[in-house]
Amino acid sequence: xxxxxxxxxxxxxxxxxxxxxxxxxxxxxxxxxxxxxxxxxxxxxxxxxxxxxxxxxxxxxxxxxxxxxxxxxxxxxxxxxxxxxxxxxxxxxxxxxxxxxxxxxxxxxxxxxxxxxxxxxxxxxxxxxxxxxxxxxxxxxxxxxxxxxxxxxxxxxxxxxxxxxxxxxxxxxxx
Amino acid sequence: xxxxxxxxxxxxxxxxxxxxxxxxxxxxxxxxxxxxxxxxxxxxxxxxxxxxxxxxxxxxxxxxxxxxxxxxxxxxxxxxxxxxxxxxxxxxxxxxxxxxxxxxxxxxxxxxxxxxxxxxx
Amino acid sequence: xxxxxxxxxxxxxxxxxxxxxxxxxxxxxxxxxxxxxxxxxxxxxxxxxxxxxxxxxxxxxxxxxxxxxxxxxxxxxxxxxxxxxxxxxxxxxxxxxxxxxxxxxxxxxxxxxxxxxxxxxxxxxxxxxxxxxxxxxxxxxxxxxxxxxxxxxxxxxxxxxxxxxxxxxxxxxxxxxxxxxxxxxxxxxxxxxxxxxxxxxxxxxxxxxxxxxxxxxxxxxxxxxxxxxxxxxxxxxxxxxxxxxxxxxxxxxxxxxxxxxxxxxxxxxxxxxxxxxxxxxxxxxxxxxxxxxxxxxxxxxxxxxxxxxxxxxxxxxxxxxxxxxxxxxxxxxxxxxxxxxxxxxxxxxxxxxxxxxxxxxxxxxxxxxxxxxxxxxxxxxxxxxxxxxxxxxxxxxxxxxxxxxxxxx
Numbered sequence: 179x180x181x182x183x184x185x186x187x188x189x190x191x192x193x194x195x196x197x198x199x200x201x202x203x204x205x206x207x208x209x210x211x212x213x214x215x216x217x218x219x220x221x222x223x224x225x226x227x228x229x230x231x232x233x234x235x236x237x238x239x240x241x242x243x244x245x246x247x248x249x250x251x252x253x254x255x256x257x258x259x260x261x262x263x264x265x266x267x268x269x270x271x272x273x274x275x276x277x278x279x280x281x282x283x284x285x286x287x288x289x290x291x292x293x294x295x296x297x298x299x300x301x302x303x304x305x306x307x308x309x310x311x312x313x314x315x316x317x318x319x320x321x322x323x324x325x326x327x328x329x330x331x332x333x334x335x336x337x338x339x340x341x342x343x344x345x346x347x348x349x350x351x352x353x
Numbered sequence: 354x355x356x357x358x359x360x361x362x363x364x365x366x367x368x369x370x371x372x373x374x375x376x377x378x379x380x381x382x383x384x385x386x387x388x389x390x391x392x393x394x395x396x397x398x399x400x401x402x403x404x405x406x407x408x409x410x411x412x413x414x415x416x417x418x419x420x421x422x423x424x425x426x427x428x429x430x431x432x433x434x435x436x437x438x439x440x441x442x443x444x445x446x447x448x449x450x451x452x453x454x455x456x457x458x459x460x461x462x463x464x465x466x467x468x469x470x471x472x473x474x
Numbered sequence: 475x476x477x478x479x480x481x482x483x484x485x486x487x488x489x490x491x492x493x494x495x496x497x498x499x500x501x502x503x504x505x506x507x508x509x510x511x512x513x514x515x516x517x518x519x520x521x522x523x524x525x526x527x528x529x530x531x532x533x534x535x536x537x538x539x540x541x542x543x544x545x546x547x548x549x550x551x552x553x554x555x556x557x558x559x560x561x562x563x564x565x566x567x568x569x570x571x572x573x574x575x576x577x578x579x580x581x582x583x584x585x586x587x588x589x590x591x592x593x594x595x596x597x598x599x600x601x602x603x604x605x606x607x608x609x610x611x612x613x614x615x616x617x618x619x620x621x622x623x624x625x626x627x628x629x630x631x632x633x634x635x636x637x638x639x640x641x642x643x644x645x646x647x648x649x650x651x652x653x654x655x656x657x658x659x660x661x662x663x664x665x666x667x668x669x670x671x672x673x674x675x676x677x678x679x680x681x682x683x684x685x686x687x688x689x690x691x692x693x694x695x696x697x698x699x700x701x702x703x704x705x706x707x708x709x710x711x712x713x714x715x716x717x718x719x720x721x722x723x724x725x726x727x728x729x730x731x732x733x734x735x736x737x738x739x740x741x742x743x744x745x746x747x748x749x750x751x752x753x754x755x756x757x758x759x760x761x762x763x764x765x766x767x768x769x770x771x772x773x774x775x776x777x778x779x780x781x782x783x784x785x786x787x788x789x790x791x792x793x794x795x796x797x798x799x800x801x802x803x804x805x806x807x808x809x810x811x812x813x814x815x816x817x818x819x820x821x822x823x824x825x826x827x828x829x830x831x832x833x834x835x836x837x838x839x840x841x842x843x844x845x846x847x848x849x850x851x852x853x854x855x856x857x858x859x860x861x862x863x864x865x866x867x868x869x870x871x872x873x874x875x876x877x878x879x880x881x882x883x
Contacts, residue, residue: 246613255625321436336453382553386554
């Protein structure tokens with residue numbers, strides 16, 4: 179088979195590609211705004227956009243259970259928790275200058291190093307993994323792997339949540 | 354595009370239509386409604402008197418604890434749902450696993466209850 | 475169990491051409507228009523029904539029986555001046571109505587509004603020679619989708635209150651959001667029993683599993699308790715009476731939308747009523763068999779729609795009836811009901827149903843399983859209440875010793 183024929187045989191998933199880049203661009207812009215905006219509630223809202231983008235990417239990968247979990251837990255619960263925390267401390271309207279930090283260089287260095295680390299890890303781990311054509315991860319298969327391979331992690335999650343709750347209550351109570 | 358993605362595209366279409374209709378309503382309304390600015394109109398409502406202080410007030414810490422409890426039970430629900438769809442496959446072992454999971458999380462609720470953070474004064 | 479794990483619309487099984495796209499567009503438009511019209515009618519129905527209950531006449535000027543009253547109100551608000559307080563966050567202030575309304579629309583996507591849900595029906599209709607589901611999209615994770623969308627509704631309320639830059643809206647919105655997240659948890663957990671019975675998260679499969687008579691409806695199949703929890707939690711999630719503390723007029727003016735005027739104000743109301751309609755539709759789908767009904771003579775899609783609408787109307791009436799009958803709860807009672815009763819009860823009932831189901835699969839005696847698991851749960855509840863009353867006694871003792879004034883904490 180000639181090279182051209184091989185290329186013609188590959189399903190390029192054009193629509194997925196287009197949507198991927200559209201969503202990814204939105205996510206990058208929103209993530210940039212999270213750190214540059216001067217209002218903390220706006221930052222939380224931009225974070226919502228980023229997380230919604232993650233959910234959309236999961237749908238593109240055919241992992242709808244994970245996508246809806248992403249919306250339900252991260253957007254519907256964790257950011258709401260953030261917002262309650264913000265209302266508790268400083269949720270003033272308008273620009274706040276305390277949100278800025280003079281230590282730009284260390285911040286840039288740390289962020290850059292973290293980015294390199296994450297990207298290289300992801301590429302090294304998933305370099306050879308290919309998505310099967312028209313793949314969908316069903317809820318049943320997610321469930322099967324949770325309740326067989328990851329059963330210890332599953333039980334550990336409950337302990338982790340319990341610890342977080344007890345910690346918050348200890349901090350929140352005066353006596 | 355797979356049939357699966359098509360159905361989500363429909364969902365997106367529906368959402369976009371909703372945004373579009375709401376936006377159109379607001380846009381049309383802004384064309385026809387009157388605008389007669391007066392400084393008094395833009396003062397916050399405080400039962401008729403001039404507003405005192407800033408509009409911001411600190412929220413009670415109790416709300417935060419409830420939000421945290423909610424995160425806990427939300428995550429729990431997310432684990433329960435897939436388990437419930439596959440109950441037949443897991444059988445008694447699965448039931449015991451789920452019982453332990455729910456029991457540990459109920460301990461959290463019990464702790465909050467005993468410490469009185471669920472009590473609203 | 476009749477479950478189809480890959481609940482995908484048969485419309486998409488072959489190659490997709492213009493006709494299929496046309497059917498999808500038709501479904502989107504039909505659902506959209508139906509939702510808007512039913513919201514309009516719901517506003518009128520609520521006002522008329524509640525005035526009947528209160529010995530008043532209610533709207534009777536615009537159109538026959540005042541049926542055009544909603545329309546008249548909408549037009550009035552359309553031409554009103556729009557005020558944005560100067561101390562507000564303008565961007566978020568304008569964004570909040572969208573955040574309220576769009577999730578309300580999106581929930582409706584997963585509701586099957588018709589189709590052949592008769593004795594041997596497969597829940598499809600045939601339109602222009604194509605078999606399809608009469609719902610906008612059949613997400614295989616439909617129930618999770620519903621929960622995700624209803625958890626987004628918190629944003630509209632919270633951000634509207636915050637962005638107004640005013641005291642009452644902020645108080646009202648924080649209160650409302652805490653209420654909504656509390657009951658969101660109970661709402662999700664009560665659905666677990668339904669999923670257990672059906673073995674699927676898809677709303678279409680859940681409706682399909684309930685065909686063939688009232689005994690198959692989830693309200694009975696799961697033993698009424700999950701339905702009651704869902705109804706209570708749903709009412710609280712909607713911020714409807716008796717859980718309308720958000721709009722406690724006597725203390726909070728209007729709650730989170732105090733500073734809103736003109737069409738933006740109308741949008742919040744639209745969202746509220748739309749949420750009522752979609753919540754009723756979800757209740758009908760998950761607990762009352764969706765479009766299933768006793769007879770299917772004639773075109774299947776028409777009868778399915780008819781039964782669905784009939785059941786929907788019953789629940790809309792129930793919500794109005796709640797409003798007319800029940801006094802508003804106090805905030806501490808509200809939180810107590812959610813966290814101390816509904817959540818432990820829904821978890822316990824879920825485990826009970828799961829134990830029964832496993833017993834059935836293994837051929838154990840139903841009575842024995844019910845007695846054993848019921849006794850285990852009762853024991854758990856007893857231990858829990860013992861632990862709580864012990865700690866309450868301890869706390870009261872400490873309070874008496876430290877001689878602090880009552881309610882200092």
